[in-house]
Every structure is written in structure tokens, then in C-alpha cells.
Amino acid sequence: MAAPVSRKLSNSFEGALAGGGDPATSPLYVFGPFLQLIVVAGVAAVTFGASIWLVILTVAAVSAMYRLVMRWVTDGSGGSGLSEEEFGGWAVKVNAGITFIEYTLTFLVSMAAMVTFIADRLPVLNQTIFLNLQYRTLVAIVLSILTGWIVNRGPKVSARVFGPATLGVLILLWAMIVFSIIQRYIPGGVLQGVPLVPSINLEAFKSEFLFEFTLAGYARILALMTGIEVFANLVAAYQGNPEEKSRKAFGSLIIIMGTTSLTMLIVGPAILALSNVALSHEVSVFTQTMDKLLPSPLPQIGTLVGVLVLLSASAASAQGLQNLALGLKDRHYIPSVLGQRNRFDVANWPVWIEVAIVVFCFLFVGTKEETYLSVYAAGVFILLSMTGWATTKRLIRMLRAEFKGSSVAILAGVILAALLTTGATIIIFAERFTEGAWLYIPLIIGLYIFFSYFRRRIGEPSITKEELGRREEAFYGIGIPPGEAAAAAPLVDPSILEPLPASATSWHGQPAEIHKIMVTLDGSEFAERALPIAEAICRVTGATMILVSVIPVKGLQRVLPKTRSADDGGTTGQMEKETYLSAVAGRMKTAGLKADYFVAVGGVAEAINTLMHETDADMLIISTRGLSGMGRFLMGSTADAVVQLTTRPVLLIRPEDLAPGETPSFEKVMVTLDGSSFSERILPFAKSLAGAINGEIILLSVPEVPEPEMYGSMKDAVKDLRREAETKAWRYLKGVAAQLDREGVNVRPIVTGSRPATTIVEVAESENADLVMLATHGRGGLDRLFVGSVADRVIHHTTCPVFLVPVHEKRSPV
Numbered sequence: 129m130a131a132p133v134s135r136k137l138s139n140s141f142e143g144a145l146a147g148g149g150d151p152a153t154s155p156l157y158v159f160g161p162f163l164q165l166i167v168v169a170g171v172a173a174v175t176f177g178a179s180i181w182l183v184i185l186t187v188a189a190v191s192a193m194y195r196l197v198m199r200w201v202t203d204g205s206g207g208s209g210l211s212e213e214e215f216g217g218w219a220v221k222v223n224a225g226i227t228f229i230e231y232t233l234t235f236l237v238s239m240a241a242m243v244t245f246i247a248d249r250l251p252v253l254n255q256t257i258f259l260n261l262q263y264r265t266l267v268a269i270v271l272s273i274l275t276g277w278i279v280n281r282g283p284k285v286s287a288r289v290f291g292p293a294t295l296g297v298l299i300l301l302w303a304m305i306v307f308s309i310i311q312r313y314i315p316g317g318v319l320q321g322v323p324l325v326p327s328i329n330l331e332a333f334k335s336e337f338l339f340e341f342t343l344a345g346y347a348r349i350l351a352l353m354t355g356i357e358v359f360a361n362l363v364a365a366y367q368g369n370p371e372e373k374s375r376k377a378f379g380s381l382i383i384i385m386g387t388t389s390l391t392m393l394i395v396g397p398a399i400l401a402l403s404n405v406a407l408s409h410e411v412s413v414f415t416q417t418m419d420k421l422l423p424s425p426l427p428q429i430g431t432l433v434g435v436l437v438l439l440s441a442s443a444a445s446a447q448g449l450q451n452l453a454l455g456l457k458d459r460h461y462i463p464s465v466l467g468q469r470n471r472f473d474v475a476n477w478p479v480w481i482e483v484a485i486v487v488f489c490f491l492f493v494g495t496k497e498e499t500y501l502s503v504y505a506a507g508v509f510i511l512l513s514m515t516g517w518a519t520t521k522r523l524i525r526m527l528r529a530e531f532k533g534s535s536v537a538i539l540a541g542v543i544l545a546a547l548l549t550t551g552a553t554i555i556i557f558a559e560r561f562t563e564g565a566w567l568y569i570p571l572i573i574g575l576y577i578f579f580s581y582f583r584r585r586i587g588e589p590s591i592t593k594e595e596l597g598r599r600e601e602a603f604y605g606i607g608i609p610p611g612e613a614a615a616a617a618p619l620v621d622p623s624i625l626e627p628l629p630a631s632a633t634s635w636h637g638q639p640a641e642i643h644k645i646m647v648t649l650d651g652s653e654f655a656e657r658a659l660p661i662a663e664a665i666c667r668v669t670g671a672t673m674i675l676v677s678v679i680p681v682k683g684l685q686r687v688l689p690k691t692r693s694a695d696d697g698g699t700t701g702q703m704e705k706e707t708y709l710s711a712v713a714g715r716m717k718t719a720g721l722k723a724d725y726f727v728a729v730g731g732v733a734e735a736i737n738t739l740m741h742e743t744d745a746d747m748l749i750i751s752t753r754g755l756s757g758m759g760r761f762l763m764g765s766t767a768d769a770v771v772q773l774t775t776r777p778v779l780l781i782r783p784e785d786l787a788p789g790e791t792p793s794f795e796k797v798m799v800t801l802d803g804s805s806f807s808e809r810i811l812p813f814a815k816s817l818a819g820a821i822n823g824e825i826i827l828l829s830v831p832e833v834p835e836p837e838m839y840g841s842m843k844d845a846v847k848d849l850r851r852e853a854e855t856k857a858w859r860y861l862k863g864v865a866a867q868l869d870r871e872g873v874n875v876r877p878i879v880t881g882s883r884p885a886t887t888i889v890e891v892a893e894s895e896n897a898d899l900v901m902l903a904t905h906g907r908g909g910l911d912r913l914f915v916g917s918v919a920d921r922v923i924h925h926t927t928c929p930v931f932l933v934p935v936h937e938k939r940s941p942v
Contacts, residue, residue, distance in 0.1 A: 136367045140379025147362045148384035149294045149441045150234060150355025155301060155391045156434050157241040159399050159413050161498040162348040167405040171341045177326030178333065179345035180396055183352055184389055186552060189545035190356060190512060191378075191385055193519055196542065197360045198374035200522065205598045206360030207515035212598070214518040218576075223514070224461060225575030226507045227452055229568070232482050233504040234354070234445035235272070236489055240497040242438035243268045245431050248415040261491075268495045269487050275439065276483040279446040282472035293440035296433040298384075301391050303430070307421050308398045318420055322401045325393045347559045350552055351505045352388055356381065357515065446479045453478040458597035458832075460586040461579040469883070502560035506568050509553040516546030592853055593832050627862030640777075640812035646674040646745040648736055648766075651708050655751050658781055659712070661929070662749045663721060664794075665779075669816060672722040674743050675713055677705040678735040679727065702727055733769030740776050747777040747813075752923070771904070771919070774934055777813055781929040795823035798892055800884070800902040802829060803860045809903045809933045811864070815871065817931075824874040826895060827865055829857040830887045831879065854879055885921035892926050901931040 137143045162179070166172040194207070201209045208227070211219040243264045247253040253264040311317035312324060332342040359381040366373040395417070402420045403413035414434075418427040453475045457467025470476040493499055523539045557565050589597070647662045649655045666673050679701050709725035716723035726743065728735040740748060752767035767780050799814045801807045814825060831853035861877035868875045881887025892900050904919035923930050 137362070137365050137376070138367050140376045140383060143359070143362055143366060143376060143380030144298075144383040145292060145294045146365070147358045147380060148298070148355070149437060149444055150238075150358065151353065151384050151388055152294055152297045152301065153238065153241070153434075153437050153441050154352045154354060155388055155395070156297075156414055156438070157237070157244070157412075157497045158349045158351050158501070159396065159403075160408055161501060162345050163400065163403065163405050163413055164408060164498075165348060166341055166345050167400075169341055171338060172400060174329045174338055175332045175342045175345055176396075176400055177328050178342045179349065180326050180392055181328050182342070182346045183349050183392060186350070186548045187353060187356075187385055187389055189541065189548050190353065190516075191381055193516055193542050193545040194356070194360055194381060195374075195378050196519055196523070196538070197515065198363050198377045199371070201360065202363050202370040202373055203598075204361055204364035206363070207357050207511065207518070209598060210522065211514045211518040214521045215514070219514065219518075220459075221461070221576045221579040222572065223511065224452065224456055224579060225572045226511055226568075228449065228575060229571055230354075230504070230507045230511075231445045231449040231452065232485055233500055233507065235275075235442045235482055235486050236500045237351075237497050237504050238438045238441040238445070239268055239272055239275075239486065240490075240495045240500065242271070242435050242442070243495050244412050244497060245415065245434045245438065248411045249428070249431055251410060254410065262495070264495050265490050268490045271439070272442070272483050272486050272490070275442050276446060276479045279443050279450070280470060280472065280474060280476040280479050282474055293433075293437040297437040298387055300430050300433045301387050301395075303422065303426065304395045304398075304418070305390055308394050311398070311421060319398055319401060322397050324397075326397050343555050344559045347505065347552070347556045348501065349392070350509065350556065351501050352392065353385075353512070354504060354508045356385060357511060359384075446482060447474075449478045449482055450475045455597040456579070458589060458593045460583050460589045462582055464586075500564070502556065503564045503567055506553065506556045506560070506565045509549050509556060510568070512549040513546065513553050516542065516549045520546050590832060592849055596833055596849055627859055627866050638812055639815040640746070642669040642671050642746045642813075642816055644674050644743060644745045645669075645671045646676055646736075646740055646743065646748045648748070648750045649675055649677050649709065649712065651677070651705070656712075658749045658751045659716075661779070661781060663716065663719065665749075665817065666721050671746070672724060673713075673716050674739075674745050675709045675716075675723065675725040676736065676739050676743075677709055677725075677727050678732045679705065679729045680732050681729050702729075732766050733773055736766075736770050737773040740774060745776060747779065748774065749779045749781070752780045752782060767923075768920075771923075771932060771934060777931065777933045779929060779931045780923060782927065794898050796826060796895055796897045797824075797899045797901060798826040798828055798888070798895065798897040800828045800830075800888055800900070801861065801864065802832075802884075803857065806935055807903050809935055810901050810931075813931065813933060814901055815868065815873070824876055825868065826891075826897065827861045827875060827877045828888065828891055829861050829877070829879050830881045830884045831857050833882065885918045885925070888918070888922050889925045892928055897928055899929050899931060900926060901933075903933045903935055905935060 137146060163172070166175050166179075197207050197210055201207075201213075203209065205212070208219075208223040211223060243253070246267065247264050253267060254262060256262050257266075308319060309324065311319040312322060313320075332338050359377050362380065363373050363377045366376045368376065398421060399413050399417045403416040405413065407416065415427070415431065418430050422430065453462065453467045454469075456462045457464055457475075466477050466481075467475050468477065489500075519542050520539070523535065523542055527535050527539065557568075588594075642665075645662055645666055647658055649658075662673055665671070705727045706725070709727070713723040713725045724743075726739055728739050730738070736748070736750075739745070748770065750767050750770060767778075771778055771780075794817070797814070797817070799810055801810070831850065833850040833853045857879045858877070861879065865875040865877050878891065880891065888900060888902070891897070900922060902919055902922065919930075919932055923932075
């Protein structure tokens with residue numbers, strides 16, 4: 129995982145500190161399971177060196193392969209981006225599924241290893257409280273929740289709390305390397321007679337028995353390579369041209385993987401010689417070696433550094449999951465609720481889901497890191513294998529286009545890397561299938577189906593949104609607080625842009641025909657506060673006002689015939705409502721308007737919807753209390769239900785925001801558009817109501833791409849997308865404004881913000897808008913929960929009336 133990056137990286141060392149936390153921490157915990165296997169079996173003297181050198185060969189081959197990936201993919205999407213380009217849509221979902229699992233496992237392994245380090249110094253944590261629950265489990269759960277809370281307060285907070293932990297672990301590893309060398313050569317050194325690096329005993333490959341342990345040991349220390357792919361994702365975070373960026377990123381990879389490789393080669397034999405595997409359940413083999421190798425107080429400082437860097441790795445995995453969720457939301461692979469930003473401008477739900485999974489695993493599976501390493505390594509090598517074969521496919525295509533002798537050698541090296549990673553994947557699954565690696569099969573299949581379902585359900589995103597999502601998924605912990613981002617200056621000058629021609633829009637100036645306007649009344653003063661605005665619109669359009677009231681009865685749904693007495697078959701409730709509506713209709717007629725009334729029985733929302741269709745009403749005006757959050761959940765909302773059901777326009781007003789007797793004015797009306805024919809469904813109604821507007825119409829468009837300043841070091845990569853989106857939005861709005869201006873309507877376009885619902889509410893407030901108009905999909909139930917609704921959030925957070933045009937488009941089958 130990468131540490132938070134909020135500015136451009138100037139050199140390889142900075143990149144190593146930013147991206148090297150995960151692979152740099154792996155030597156702290158991979159030796160335990162490895163030595164427990166080969167020492168207990170009595171084969172360590174033969175297989176130790178062979179397993180270590182196999183890992184070093186794999187690291188070298190994969191590192192060389194990533195040099196090519198870094199040259200080809202400089203937008204920050206790394207190996208995953210290359211796999212998508214070469215293999216298509218299925219690779220997107222497989223990559224995303226594996227990445228989600230790997231982030232969760234990184235949190236699990238790092239947190240478990242951190243608790244092991246703490247327990248090495250505080251053995252009391254290994255004691256059982258009750259029912260096999262240890263104190264270390266409680267510590268792991270508390271620190272997991274605390275880490276999630278800190279990460280959800282934004283990347284700046286995380287950076288201040290976790291700091292330069294990677295630098296600390298690099299210093300620790302180099303101290304171990306240096307003292308391992310010193311202790312081999314000083315008189316009386318604890319490592320005298322131990323070879324500087326392990327030798328390869330060919331006997332490890334000759335007998336089937338020893339070869340199995342060689343490969344099994346190899347599989348257990350392959351977790352060393354977790355996180356190697358992050359350096360390809362960091363390419364876009366460096367200063368310089370693409371070639372300079374890729375060179376610096378590769379330099380960062382060499383610093384980290386070179387350090388971990390030297391640790392395996394030089395410190396590995398020291399751990400084998402100095403540690404007692406039989407005591408590893410009490411004190412980890414790495415801590416045992418530190419205590420014997422380093423002078424006091426360096427071992428204690430080393431433990432503190434290990435705890436901090438492992439905590440940092442857990443936090444970085446949570447930040448990576450946040451950005452993965454943002455990217456998948458933009459690409460329509462997950463419900464929008466999972467990618468919704470909190471007040472610190474980060475997606476908090478994915479982190480709490482991750483923490484919940486981690487807590488569950490700690491409670492019911494345990495807090496020993498070796499428990500999760502098999503699944504951890506399996507996912508890493510599936511991703512590396514995909515990258516390896518994607519690189520091979522790209523090279524072969526390049527060779528077909530232009531043959532070069534040097535490329536053949538490079539291709540051979542890449543094929544070797546692909547074969548090694550694929551072989552490692554097979555070995556991991558074969559050796560550790562029953563230890564948890566099998567979980568990858570149902571998890572990947574389940575996540576693949578999950579992503580496919582929502583992609584079909586929500587629909588394809590725009591090209592811009594798709595590209596932004598790819599880049600968001602690849603970056604880890606990047607960003608600045610929303611307050612700083614809000615001050616970002618526009619990237620284009622709208623005054624120099626030509627408007628789009630009228631032919632570029634689906635609306636060509638025609639107004640909507642409004643002949644009947646329905647108003648719902650229940651006899652309360654609250655509901656009657658909708659009458660003044662209905663009267664004003666009826667006067668402008670010449671429409672008839674249809675007054676309706678519903679007798680709520682579950683299980684029934686019908687419009688009642690008008691009656692004047694019980695002899696006509698009417699109930700007391702019906703006659704009371706008719707008398708009331710007749711009186712209101714009489715007042716409207718006296719005021720010079722056409723009016724009629726109806727009473728229905730049934731579910732309120734369903735009956736209103738039925739009445740609208742039977743009376744052929746063109747729009748509905750309804751009062752709403754604007755409940756949001758828990759209040760709406762507990763009390764329900766008739767307005768909500770009507771909006772989800774009806775296909776006719778609805779004007780929702782909040783009477784509590786009006787003084788008694790006050791008629792809402794239309795000095796400023798804000799119409800929201802995104803350039804789609806869907807959003808343009810609102811324009812005919814805006815033009816029809818233009819006569820009731822005494823001031824101006826504000827046309828608002830919210831670009832799909834966030835302000836680049838929100839992305840710190842990624843901002844240059846996002847800036848071009850943002851500039852293109854702003855240009856497109858301005859030209860589109862100026863074209864629509866020109867059509868309205870020809871009709872004598874005072875129009876002002878605005879392009880701002882990046883999150884539609886939040887921006888609409890904020891602009892409506894800052895502009896003192898009297899009415900907000902927008903189209904809505906009219907989603908309800910699980911669709912609204914999962915897919916999200918801009919209109920829903922606007923209704924419940926703005927204080928001005930909202931005019932909605934529900935568009936219930938036919939969805940593809942799922």
C-alpha cells in the first residue's frame with residue numbers, strides 16, 4: 129500500500145517511502161511460517177537456501193517486467209490498467225475483486241503481525257480471558273476500529289498520525305543487515321561460521337520429498353512480494369516527463385525490493401541460526417533474532433518501529449479501499465452508497481465494512497498472521513500473473529508491428545516472469561488450498577457477479593467517468609481536505625467558448641403543455657400552503673386546478689364518485705372531504721380560476737398516482753416536510769412515495785419555510801442539466817413556467833470530474849479530464865441559454881462543483897434560488913438505496929421548492 133501523497137514526488141527515494149510500506153514490512157512476518165515448516169520437518173539445512181533463491185529469482189523477473197509496465201502505463205493505473213487494456217472487461221472485475229480481498233487481507237495480516245510484535249514484549253497478551261479469547265484479540269480489535277476511525281477522517285489526518293513509518297522500517301532492515309554482517313566477522317560474533325548468504329543445495333531438487341518442502345517453503349515466503357505492484361501505480365505521482373516518471377518509479381521499486389531481497393539473503397540465515405522455532409508461539413523468530421543481533425536498546429526500538437509501520441500498512445490498505453470504492457462507483461460496478469464521501473471527503477463505508485470483516489476474523493479465526501498468509505499470497509500472484517501475460521501479449525503485438533532483435537530477449541524475460549508468477553500461483557494453491565487458498569474461488573466468483581449485476585443495473589458510465597474511475601482505483605491515500613479543493617479556480621474561460629448549436633440538444637425550444645394541475649389536500653393548514661403557488665402557476669398557464677384528497681385504506685384503491693348525501697352511498701368521511709374540497713374549489717373559481725375536485729380511497733401515494741392518470745393531470749403540487757435520515761425512515765414520506773411512483777412532474781414545497789399567507793416567488797429558478805437527453809426533460813417545463821419567473825433562470829451543470837486539487841499528486845493526471853469536462857459543460861449550457869434567450873428569458877449559466885447533489889444544494893443556497901428544477905429516474909426501494917438518487921438528496925437537504933420530472937426508463941434485465 130502507498131502512504132498518503134499530496135504533492136509530486138521528486139525522486140525515487142520519496143517514492144520508496146510513499147509506496148514501499150507493504151513490501152518493506154513483509155520480512156517482519158514471513159520467516160515464522162517458513163521456518164516452522166522446514167525446521168520441524170528437519171529439512172532446513174537442505175531446502176532453506178533453495179527456497180530463498182527461488183524467491184529472489186521471482187523478485188528479479190517480476191521487477192524487470194514492471195519496468196516495461198511503468199514505461200507503457202503512465203496514467204497511474206499500473207498493471208491493472210494494462211490487464212484491462214489487453215484482456216477487456218472481465219479483467220476489470222477480476223482485478224477489482226482480488227484488490228478488494230487483498231486490501232482486507234493486508235489489514236488483517238499487518239494488524240495481526242503488529243499484535244504479535246506487541247505480544248513479544250508483553251507476553252500477558254497471549255493469555256486467555258475466557259472461551260479461548262485472548263487479550264491480544266481485544267487489542268487487535270480496538271486498534272482496528274481506531275485505525276478505521278482515523279482513516280475515515282481523511283488522508284491528511286492519516287499522514288500526521290502514521291508519519292514516515294516506511295523510513296523507520298527501512299532503517300530497521302538495514303540495521304539488521306549491517307549487524308548480521310558484523311556478527312559474522314567480529315571475534316566472538318554470534319554468527320561466526322554462518323555463511324553470508326545461503327547456498328543452493330541441489331539435493332533440494334532431487335528427491336520428491338525434499339522438492340515438496342522446497343516448493344512449500346517458497347510458497348510461504350512469496351508474501352514478500354505483496355505490494356510490489358504499487359510502484360507502477362505511483363508513476364503518475366512523480367515529477368517529469370513520462371520517461372523520467374517511469375525511471376523514478378522503477379528506482380523506488382529497486383530501493384524497496386532490493387532492501388527486502390538483501391534482508392532475505394543476509395538476515396535470513398541469521399534468523400535460521402539464532403531463533404528457536406519451538407518458542408515462536410511465545411516470541412516471534414524476528415524478535416528473537418533482533419534481541420540477539422542488535423545491541424540494546426535497538427531491539428526495543430525495532431519493535432516500536434515494527435508496530436508503527438505495520439499499523440501504517442493497515443491504514444494504507446484502508447485508504448486504498450476508499451479509492452477503489454470511489455473508482456468502482458464512478459465506473460458503475462458498485463452501489464453509489466458504498467462510494468459516497470463523508471464530510472472529510474473520503475468514502476467511509478468501505479473502511480467500516482473492512483473493519484467489520486477484520487473484527488469477525490479476529491474473533492472467530494484468530495490473530496496469528498500465518499493464518500491469513502496463504503490467501504494473502506494467492507491473490508497477489510493471481511494479479512502478478514495477469515500482469516505478466518498482459519505484458520507478454522503487448523510485447524508480441526509490438527514485435528508483429530516492428531521486429532527488433534533486442535525485443536526478443538526482453539520478451540523471453542517477460543515470459544519467464546509470467547511463467548514464474550503463474551507457477552507460483554499454482555504452487556500456492558496446491559500447497560495451501562486446504563489452509564484457506566480455496567476461499568479465493570467463491571470470493572472472486574461472488575464479487576465478479578456482484579460487480580456485473582450493478583454494472584448492468586446502473587448502466588454504462590460516460591467515457592470521462594470511466595477514465596476517472598480507473599485512475600481513482602489505482603491511487604492510494606491521495607487527496608486534500610474538501611475545503612481546500614473547493615477554492616479551485618476554473619480551468620477554462622467560458623467567454624471564449626462557442627455555444628453548441630441547437631441541433632446538438634434533444635430539446636428545440638418547445639414548451640410543455642400544462643392543462644391540469646393537481647394539488648393534494650388533507651384539510652390541514654400545512655397542505656393548504658401549496659395553494660398559492662398552484663394558483664400562480666394556473667394563472668400563467670391557464671390550467672385547471674384539480675383538488676384531491678385521499679381516504680387512507682390499505683388494500684383498496686379507487687376514485688370515489690361524487691356524492692352529496694348518505695343516500696347517494698357516500699360515507700361520512702367522503703362527504704366531509706367533498707364538502708371541504710368543494711369549498712376550496714369555490715374560492716378558486718371566485719378568484720377567476722378553473723377548478724375541480726375528487727376523493728379517492730386506498731394507499732395515499734398509490735391513490736394520488738391513480739388520480740393523476742384518471743384525471744390526465746399534467747403535474748402535481750404537494751407539500752412535504754422534507755424529512756431526511758432517521759426521521760424519514762421512522763415516519764415515512766408521502767411525497768417520497770409519490771415521486772417514486774408517478775411519471776408526471778411533481779412540485780414539492782416546504783410550507784414551514786414560508787410565512788403564513790406568503791406566496792413563493794420565482795425571482796431565481798435553478799435548472800440543473802448534465803448534457804444528456806434525460807436531464808433535458810426538464811427544459812419544456814422551465815420554458816412553460818418562464819412567464820411566472822420574474823427574475824432569471826440559472827442553468828447549472830456539475831462536471832463529472834472533481835477539481836484536480838482534490839487529488840494531490842494525481843492532480844496533473846486529472847486536470848486534462850477536468851478541463852475537457854468544463855469545456856463541454858460550458859459549450860452545452862451556452863447553447864441551451866441561447867435558445868431560451870431568443871424567447872426573452874433572462875438566463876445565466878454556471879459550471880461548478882463535482883458532486884451533483886452537494887453542488888446543487890450549495891449553489892441553490894448561495895444564489896438564494898426560489899426553485900430548483902431537475903429530472904429524476906424516480907428510483908425507489910433497493911434501487912434508490914444501492915444506485916443512489918441525486919434528486920432524493922436535493923429534496924431532503926435544500927430549503928427551496930423542488931420541481932421534478934420523473935423519467936422511468938426501461939431497464940435492462942438482470
